[in-house]
Amino acid sequence: MTTTKENLANPGPVGLCGFALTTWxxxxxxxxxxxxxxxxxxxxxxxxxxxxxxxxxxxxxxxKKGNTFGFTAFISYGAFWWTWALFTIFFKGETAPAFIGWYLCVWGMFSLMMFVATLTKPKVLSGIFFCLTLTFFALGIGDGMENHSIVHIGGCLGLVTALGAFYLAAAEVINESFGRTVLPIGERK
Known part of the structure; x- marks a missing residue:
């Protein structure tokens, strides 16, 4: 019996774009x-x-590709966006600011775990998760303390995070299309 290897497209860019554009x-x-x-x-x-x-x-x-990191990141942050949307639609006025702060800080802790996992991956990916970790903690502290200045810092960090994610998505699509590195991502040796 012969087996054929399934040739799958890289799902990373669409996941990164979904993350980047919504985060932006x-x-x-x-x-x-x-x-x-x-x-x-x-x-x-x-x-x-x-x-x-x-x-x-x-x-x-x-x-399906066997990429535990990509699976964990995309499923988790996809679920984050659903929880954020459902919370915003149905429960925002009913939740204490301190609890919202904890919600965001828990995501900061998750993002920190994911950042550590990126330390063997391309440097651009590490930068994205480093900025994302800071974003969640700044938003968590800002929302929890009802301090708009800290929330604004978190928002600016989120913009940097989104730019990084969009750059990585663009690099993956463009580099594959050209068959060479056009946009470097800081591959680790």
Missing amino acids: LLSLINGGFFTAQEGVGLVLGMALAFGGIAQVIAGMFEF
């Missing part, structure tokens, strides 16, 4: 560039569709 939009609000009233509706749509569903689908394909 929410970070514009957290950073104080727009009010929640001006943009939260669109962020909710992105969180449910692109940030949530696209990342979960990417995670399932990473599972």
